[in-house]
Amino acid sequence: xxxxxxxxxxxxxxxxxxxxxxxxxxxxxxxxxxxxxxxxxxxxxxxxxxxxxxxxxxxxxxxxxxxxxxxxxxxxxxxxxxxxxxxxxxxxxxxxxxxxxxxxxxxxxxxxxxxxxxxxxxxxxxxxxxxxxxxxxxxxxxxxxxxxxxxxxxxxxxxxxxxxxxxxxxxxxxxxxxxxxxxxxxxxxxxxxxxxxxxxxxxxxxxxxxxxxxxxxxxxxxxxxxxxxxxxxxxxxxxxxxxxxxxxxxxxxxxxxxxxxxxxxxxxxxxxxxxxxxxxxxxxxxxxxxxxxxxxxxxxxxxxxxxxxxxxxxxxxxxxxxxxxxxxxxxxxxxxxxxxxxxxxxxxxxxxxxxxxxxxxxxxxxxxxxxxxxxxxxxxxxxxxxxxxxxxxxxxxxxxxxxxxxxxxxxxxxx
Amino acid sequence: xxxxxxxxxxxxxxxxxxxxxxxxxxxxxxxxxxxxxxxxxxxxxxxxxxxxxxxxxxxxxxxxxxxxxxxxxxxxxxxxxxxxxxxxxxxxxxxxxxxxxxxxxxxxxxxxxxxxxxxxxxxxxxxxxxxxxxxxxxxxxxxxxxxxxxxxxxxxxxxxxxxxxxxxxxxxxxxxxxxxxxxxxxxxxxxxxxxxxxxxxxxxxxxxxxxxxxxxxxxxxxxxxxxxxxxxxxxxxxxxxxxxxxxxxxxxxxxxxxxxxxxxxxxxxxxxxxxxxxxxxxxxxxxxxxxxxxxxxxxxxxxxxxxxxxxxxxxxxxxxxxxxxxxxxxxxxxxxxxxxxxxxxxxxxxxxxxxxxxxxxxxxxxxxxxxxxxxxxxxxxxxxxxxxxxxxxxxxxxxxxxxxxxxxxxxxxxx
Numbered sequence: 001x002x003x004x005x006x007x008x009x010x011x012x013x014x015x016x017x018x019x020x021x022x023x024x025x026x027x028x029x030x031x032x033x034x035x036x037x038x039x040x041x042x043x044x045x046x047x048x049x050x051x052x053x054x055x056x057x058x059x060x061x062x063x064x065x066x067x068x069x070x071x072x073x074x075x076x077x078x079x080x081x082x083x084x085x086x087x088x089x090x091x092x093x094x095x096x097x098x099x100x101x102x103x104x105x106x107x108x109x110x111x112x113x114x115x116x117x118x119x120x121x122x123x124x125x126x127x128x129x130x131x132x133x134x135x136x137x138x139x140x141x142x143x144x145x146x147x148x149x150x151x152x153x154x155x156x157x158x159x160x161x162x163x164x165x166x167x168x169x170x171x172x173x174x175x176x177x178x179x180x181x182x183x184x185x186x187x188x189x190x191x192x193x194x195x196x197x198x199x200x201x202x203x204x205x206x207x208x209x210x211x212x213x214x215x216x217x218x219x220x221x222x223x224x225x226x227x228x229x230x231x232x233x234x235x236x237x238x239x240x241x242x243x244x245x246x247x248x249x250x251x252x253x254x255x256x257x258x259x260x261x262x263x264x265x266x267x268x269x270x271x272x273x274x275x276x277x278x279x280x281x282x283x284x285x286x287x288x289x290x291x292x293x294x295x296x297x298x299x300x301x302x303x304x305x306x307x308x309x310x311x312x313x314x315x316x317x318x319x320x321x322x323x324x325x326x327x328x329x330x331x332x333x334x335x336x337x338x339x340x341x342x343x344x345x346x347x348x349x350x351x352x353x354x355x356x357x358x359x360x361x362x363x364x365x366x367x368x369x370x371x372x373x374x375x376x377x378x379x380x381x382x383x384x385x386x387x388x389x390x391x392x393x394x395x396x397x398x399x400x401x402x403x404x405x406x407x408x409x410x411x412x413x414x415x
Numbered sequence: 416x417x418x419x420x421x422x423x424x425x426x427x428x429x430x431x432x433x434x435x436x437x438x439x440x441x442x443x444x445x446x447x448x449x450x451x452x453x454x455x456x457x458x459x460x461x462x463x464x465x466x467x468x469x470x471x472x473x474x475x476x477x478x479x480x481x482x483x484x485x486x487x488x489x490x491x492x493x494x495x496x497x498x499x500x501x502x503x504x505x506x507x508x509x510x511x512x513x514x515x516x517x518x519x520x521x522x523x524x525x526x527x528x529x530x531x532x533x534x535x536x537x538x539x540x541x542x543x544x545x546x547x548x549x550x551x552x553x554x555x556x557x558x559x560x561x562x563x564x565x566x567x568x569x570x571x572x573x574x575x576x577x578x579x580x581x582x583x584x585x586x587x588x589x590x591x592x593x594x595x596x597x598x599x600x601x602x603x604x605x606x607x608x609x610x611x612x613x614x615x616x617x618x619x620x621x622x623x624x625x626x627x628x629x630x631x632x633x634x635x636x637x638x639x640x641x642x643x644x645x646x647x648x649x650x651x652x653x654x655x656x657x658x659x660x661x662x663x664x665x666x667x668x669x670x671x672x673x674x675x676x677x678x679x680x681x682x683x684x685x686x687x688x689x690x691x692x693x694x695x696x697x698x699x700x701x702x703x704x705x706x707x708x709x710x711x712x713x714x715x716x717x718x719x720x721x722x723x724x725x726x727x728x729x730x731x732x733x734x735x736x737x738x739x740x741x742x743x744x745x746x747x748x749x750x751x752x753x754x755x756x757x758x759x760x761x762x763x764x765x766x767x768x769x770x771x772x773x774x775x776x777x778x779x780x781x782x783x784x785x786x787x788x789x790x791x792x793x794x795x796x797x798x799x800x801x802x803x804x805x806x807x808x809x810x811x812x813x814x815x816x817x818x819x820x821x822x823x824x825x826x827x828x829x830x
Binding site: 036037040054055056057059061101102103104138142143144150151156158159160161162163164165166167168169170171187189192193194197199200202203204205206208209210211212213215216302303304308327328329331332333334357360371373374375376378379399401404405406407408409410 | 451452455469470471472474476516517518519553557558559565566571573574575576577578579580581582583584585586602604607608609612614615617618619620621623624625626627628630631717718719723742743744746747748749772775786787788789790791793794814816819820821822823824825
């Protein structure tokens with residue numbers, strides 16, 4: 001009966017996460033070789049070391065004329081330097097060669113004058129500006145030098161990284177393989193969206209949300225469907241995930257009551273099983289962390305807001321490690337709280353807030369929502385304020401830090 | 416010869432963009448019906464109006480006992496209210512029924528007491544707390560009411576939106592079709608990555624970058640390959656794009672010199688053709704905007720940094736309109752510039768910067784890079800500072816606004 005009167009002990013999220021990660025003893029995930037055209041948002045698993053200088057040769061950064069800087073000494077608007085144009089691939093003293101952006105610098109030339117600062121008259125070029133040596137030349141190796149690390153292992157590849165890989169001559173690269181994570185919903189009351197509802201039934205909505213969160217981070221979600229509130233049924237799905245995938249996330253069946261089935265099913269299969277259950281966290285207190293066969297199982301509440309926050313607190317850092325990323329933070333801004341919000345001493349609280357901007361100042365409005373079942377509180381929010389466990393509420397006007405997960409509106413009228 | 420001495424007139428980016436958008440007379444793009452499981456990051460093209468209340472019935476927000484709040488009047492730790500447990504689906508005065516989180520509230524009950532605040536003795540329940548009416552009940556329609564807009568048209572769908580759609584019973588939804596945008600590189604010196612280089616050749620690296628930028632925003636890039644610096648060759652590719660896709664982005668062949676071929680090829684095909692060429696913008700001055708057959712053509716510099724900034728300034732707002740998004744801003748933070756940076760009066764300048772955080776303060780370090788060809792200046796940066804055209808440089812210590820495109824590091828040691 002003890003379990004029926006609530007969690008005996010709540011664990012701090014840091015302690016819980018550290019325990020989970022240490023038991024999991026995660027290695028960086030396997031790597032795989034893919035074409036760079038498929039590599040957007042993938043995580044590089046080896047340092048990219050330049051095999052040649054980039055650029056590979058001195059080249060012109062502008063449209064103009066390559067020349068020797070010393071030949072422009074004291075040239076000005078009133079007293080141009082007069083050079084002779086040549087078509088050869090090298091120049092001598094007092095000569096110039098026309099070049100376009102990106103062209104190699106001709107032999108002996110050391111600078112390029114922009115076309116705007118010259119006047120061409122047949123084979124004569126008037127240069128109206130004195131140039132320093134090296135003017136408008138992109139030097140060999142100026143972008144990346146041979147032997148230098150162009151992109152570090154553990155980088156999430158954005159469009160500019162793909163450009164650099166391409167410029168360095170890469171057609172394929174090694175990236176971390178996407179972790180495959182099973183996603184299972186549990187609950188007798190759940191049916192798939194679009195089917196017809198009987199009394200007391202609701203549409204299951206956590207799997208698609210958890211799958212989206214996994215995809216955003218670069219994991220591959222596997223839909224394991226809905227399990228009835230039945231120990232054997234749930235255990236069977238867990239065994240499928242352990243056999244085929246790199247981890248499992250469940251939703252529902254994790255309260256302290258009669259339907260506390262997911263933790264029981266996990267513990268029935270093997271050990272260590274559930275290592276933490278019950279977090280000093282609001283919402284998402286009933287979150288559980290488990291390990292079977294060295295694989296992570298995240299046991300989330302069936303309440304969608306608790307599920308999203310349990311994912312944020314535990315799955316996000318786990319996946320970042322599995323992917324081999326050093327770290328990856330949400331963008332954080334700092335703003336003024338528009339009204340007070342109460343939180344409970346001893347619980348780290350994830351407040352859902354709507355941040356808006358007025359001039360260069362951010363304002364942070366707590367979303368009113370009573371329970372962790374109100375999914376629209378997450379669709380109206382664009383960030384979290386994380387209130388530490390040693391605080392009892394936050395004050396109106398307080399300067400708070402917000403982790404953004406959505407777009408921030410700019411408001412013109414008065415607050 | 417006039418064109419050879421530089422752009423005759425530079426247009427402000429706002430004026431150029433407005434002109435382009437007004438000539439294009441963009442309608443919201445076509446819509447398409449897709450399963451919600453494929454809808455992550457797609458843009459909703461119709462308001463989602465709730466056909467039923469969510470939740471559909473009053474339900475318990477906790478594990479506990481449903482009862483009448485009036486029966487707990489003055490109940491306390493020392494003087495519990497004593498109720499009778501029943502198994503029926505409705506209660507009468509002084510009765511209670513056990514419920515689990517998510518269960519419908521039994522008939523006549525108006526509140527739920529948490530299991531922690533009770534003690535069960537056979538068929539008797541002691542309640543140690545006075546409850547307000549409605550305690551721990553999720554009211555019918557509390558999340559979304561029937562007839563209310565659940566999610567607005569023009570919303571980019573994140574995991575929490577998918578959960579709400581699913582909870583509302585949607586299996587498919589209408590989203591904006593992905594705009595198909597051709598991507599063409601031009602230049603005799605360019606070859607595909609991984610092939611063998613001859614003298615003066617370089618690996619083409621803009622197409623993969625532009626394609627990645629398009630994908631990030633939700634467009635569908637179509638690779639049109641590399642065209643030689645040849646008017647007919649380029650015109651042929653433009654005709655393919657006009658015939659098959661919703662727009663075109665080109666890189667290279669846009670300087671004011673001999674190789675000013677893309678604008679010439681566009682103007683050869685039809686009118687209005689190039690409507691702005693030469694921007695009061697740094698880098699990316701040689702960017703051109705064109706319209707043929709009502710479709711947008713963005714003519715970007717071959718320099719990768721200029722190309723990425725030309726895309727940011729012109730393609731991003733265009734795509735946001737094509738997708739039917741109201742707006743979508745990069746996260747913006749405000750921080751202290753660690754050193755001065757010079758910019759030129761009369762040019763809006765996109766400074767590449769690396770932002771880092773120390774305590775709650777952001778510091779903004781300009782990336783040293785001479786030219787717009789230095790792609791590693793973009794891989795080292797995580798944001799832009801946009802310096803307006805009426806400023807000549809920014810000062811060390813100045814408080815600046817930064818548009819983030821990458822991850823911000825937290826630095827512990829002194830700056």
